[in-house]
Each structure stands twice: as structure tokens, then as C-alpha cells.
Amino acid sequence: MDLGLLILRVVFGLTLTAHSVQKLFGWFGGPGIAGTAQMMEQLGFRPPRLQAVVAGLVEGGAGLALAAGLLTPPAAAAFISVMFVAIVSVHLPKGFFIQNGGFEYTLALA
Template sequence: MPSLNRRDLGLLVLRVGTGAVLAAHGTQKLFGWFGGPGLEGTAQGMEAMGFHPGRESAVAAGLGEAGGGALLALGLATPAAGAAAAGAMAGAVSVHLPAGFFNRAGGFEYPAFLGFTSAAIGVAGAGRYSLDHATDHRFDQPWVVAVAFLGSALAAAAVLGRRAKAQSGEQPQDTAEA
């Protein structure tokens, strides 16, 4: 049996801690667990914050947090998990940005920290004590890192751009209309 590796053990602790926090927040949004608003309440909140359509935005945010967090904690598909969680946190940062940096004043410190931590884990990989390691890194390839983070960045930019247009009074283009 190989000896314990401090770096891999540290990644395990960081992954599980960060993933658990994200998963808990996501399940608040999706299912109303842990005193959360549930999907309908989150959808209403998303609409009020300028994310349209609210229900789809709530599902995306909830899945980015709950799904990304659970996968981070397990160390499975770590690049995609980190990218999904970081993308969801980009949306949260945009909401808290007007209040400045510090969380005490309602600022973006906390979601930024979760986003950067998720991204760092996604880039660094899950380490030896993970399902990625157990599956010979099938879902943790260098190309997955690039594709996952590019996709997450493009999706976040599109969502945040649409929100900014809506907040400035411009009518966003509805892709559902013919």
C-alpha cells in the first residue's frame, strides 16, 4: 500500500469541504433542503435579480452548485465539476458585486472564494484519493479541462451579458421567438 501523500490528502480535504458547501447551497435552491427556498422560490429570486427566465436560471444555478459540488467532493469528472461550480459562482459574484468585496457588507467575497477554489481544484485535479484516480482519469483528461472551462466561461458570459442588458433597460433577444 502506498504511503499517505500529504498533497493528495490536502486535495481530498479541500475537495470534500468545498464540494459539500456547494452541494448544500445547490440543494437549497433545487429542493428547499436546509431551509432553502426550493426551485419556485429560487426562480422568483432569480427573476428579481435580473436572471431571465427565472426557472431555467434557478435550475442552472442549482445544478452547477449541487452537481458540481457533489462531483468535486467525489473527485469525479473534476475538471467539469470545477468549471460548472466556478460558472455558477460567477453568476453569484455578479449579484453581490455592487456591495463591494467583503461578505459582511453583502459583497462578493464568499462566492468568489468558492468559485476560485472550485476552478483551482478543477485545474489541479482531484488527487489520488478520488474516483477520477480509481477510473484511470477517464473523465480527467487535459482536453476536458480546456473544453469544460471554455464552455463554462462562454455560458457565464452569455448569461451575465443577458442580465446586464436586462438591467440596463435593453430588451434581450429571446431566442425562443421566431
């Protein structure tokens, strides 16, 4: 049981971290901070660059903390809050399923 939970925690936490570095650095085909800030601006977030950095840092910090098993409740709460904002501001109008840009994946991560 402990090994299974460790595997889940590490895989999930590193998945969150990978999502973060897409936003912050453009790794793994991500938009980088400039592209993320542009998207944030189109969504009405102000100031967009700061919002992009905060979202990326929360995702990355929470992912690393979860993977390491550190501060799990606050890390999970921080990440869930970022995913809630993403669901409401981006994905909810597109329905549930991810192939339509919906909130399925974001909800599953949260």
C-alpha cells in the same frame, strides 16, 4: 498530502452540494426552487425557473463531482461560471465583504 487533499475536496464539494439543495429543495433554510426562481426573476433572468434549476443543478453536480474526484476540471469550470454570474449580478455592487452582501464568500468558493 493525499489525505489532506481528499479532506479538502470532500468538504468543499459537499459545501457546494449543500448550497445547491438550498436552492433546489429548500433544505438547510434555503428558499427552494420557488424562492430561487423569484430571486432570479427580480435579477432579470429569463425564464427564471429554468435559470434557478440550472444554477442549482450545476452547483450540485459540480459539488458531487468534486467531492468524488470525477471530471474535476469541467466540474470546477462549471461551478466557477455560476459563481462569476452570482458575483456580477448580485454581489459586486455591494462591495467585497460578506456582511454587506458582498462577493467575498462567492469569490472564495470560486
